Amino acid sequence: MPELRTVEARKADVLTALESQQDMWLATADAAGRPHLIAVSAWWDGTDLVVATTAGSRTGSNLAAGPTVRLAAGAPNDVIMIDARVVESVAANLAPEVADGFAIAVGWDPREVGEGWAFYRLRPTRIQAYRGYDELEGRDLMRDATWLA
Amino acid sequence: MPELRTVEARKADVLTALESQQDMWLATADAAGRPHLIAVSAWWDGTDLVVATTAGSRTGSNLAAGPTVRLAAGAPNDVIMIDARVVESVAANLAPEVADGFAIAVGWDPREVGEGWAFYRLRPTRIQAYRGYDELEGRDLMRDATWLA
Numbered sequence: 001m002p003e004l005r006t007v008e009a010r011k012a013d014v015l016t017a018l019e020s021q022q023d024m025w026l027a028t029a030d031a032a033g034r035p036h037l038i039a040v041s042a043w044w045d046g047t048d049l050v051v052a053t054t055a056g057s058r059t060g061s062n063l064a065a066g067p068t069v070r071l072a073a074g075a076p077n078d079v080i081m082i083d084a085r086v087v088e089s090v091a092a093n094l095a096p097e098v099a100d101g102f103a104i105a106v107g108w109d110p111r112e113v114g115e116g117w118a119f120y121r122l123r124p125t126r127i128q129a130y131r132g133y134d135e136l137e138g139r140d141l142m143r144d145a146t147w148l149a
Numbered sequence: 150m151p152e153l154r155t156v157e158a159r160k161a162d163v164l165t166a167l168e169s170q171q172d173m174w175l176a177t178a179d180a181a182g183r184p185h186l187i188a189v190s191a192w193w194d195g196t197d198l199v200v201a202t203t204a205g206s207r208t209g210s211n212l213a214a215g216p217t218v219r220l221a222a223g224a225p226n227d228v229i230m231i232d233a234r235v236v237e238s239v240a241a242n243l244a245p246e247v248a249d250g251f252a253i254a255v256g257w258d259p260r261e262v263g264e265g266w267a268f269y270r271l272r273p274t275r276i277q278a279y280r281g282y283d284e285l286e287g288r289d290l291m292r293d294a295t296w297l298a
């Protein structure tokens with residue numbers, strides 16, 4: 001059995017992954033309880049994850065109706081799971097500083113892709129990280145928006 | 150720009166991925182519109198994806214309340230996205246044939262892990278596959294539970 005990571009080691013691994021500005025999976029739901037899931041570019045600015053989608057998309061509609069989301073990064077055998085809340089949403093063409101920061105971080109600019117794009121600032125409330133069942137114990141790195149290490 | 154895959158080529162890639170019995174991401178939602186997301190082992194039997202979780206988990210509760218799910222496989226830059234419906238659920242210790250097939254396919258047996266596990270048979274209704282924005286056109290491989298190629 002591989003050595004289990006401490007909370008500190010898992011937090012360091014998570015921050016490394018977030019700072020790599022990798023794409024993530026974003027789960028939302030509508031008011032009727034239907035889930036939606038997309039792949040998104042995610043800009044980690046040290047506090048929040050900023051994602052972009054079109055305001056008229058299913059994800060955009062879901063985010064307008066309810067602030068609760070869940071994001072996954074890594075892989076199913078190296079899970080990073082983040083519960084978060086939408087704390088800000090803004091049209092891409094009205095937020096040049098956000099758009100510039102996003103473009104630098106993730107390598108593309110929604111303003112150049114088309115009309116109707118918006119940014120959503122997602123603030124983590126819970127973060128978990130685990131590699132397989134053996135690491136389920138100790139998987140919580142953040143609870144109630146507070147890092148545990 | 151890389152050559153874009155035909156629908157036929159994407160279907161072949163998706164079937165190869167499904168037959169590799171890889172773990173997937175499973176999005177569900179509760180009746181209040183809160184999304185949930187977990188990593189799951191998924192057994193593709195040629196028609197359905199069979200996943201296992203504990204009936205008392207958030208995913209189990211969501212699946213009992215509503216049949217609509219969305220699964221992702223691959224990676225954010227090589228997306229396989231599957232909308233599906235729960236067509237059957239059964240306690241693991243009451244379904245030896247399902248449990249045996251699942252264990253052979255994915256390499257572990259929920260009956261050996263603990264109490265309260267159940268299998269959920271998920272029937273795809275829509276399947277999409279794309280590698281980046283360039284491939285968004287032509288991403289539908291199945292619609293209304295019917296393969297397009």
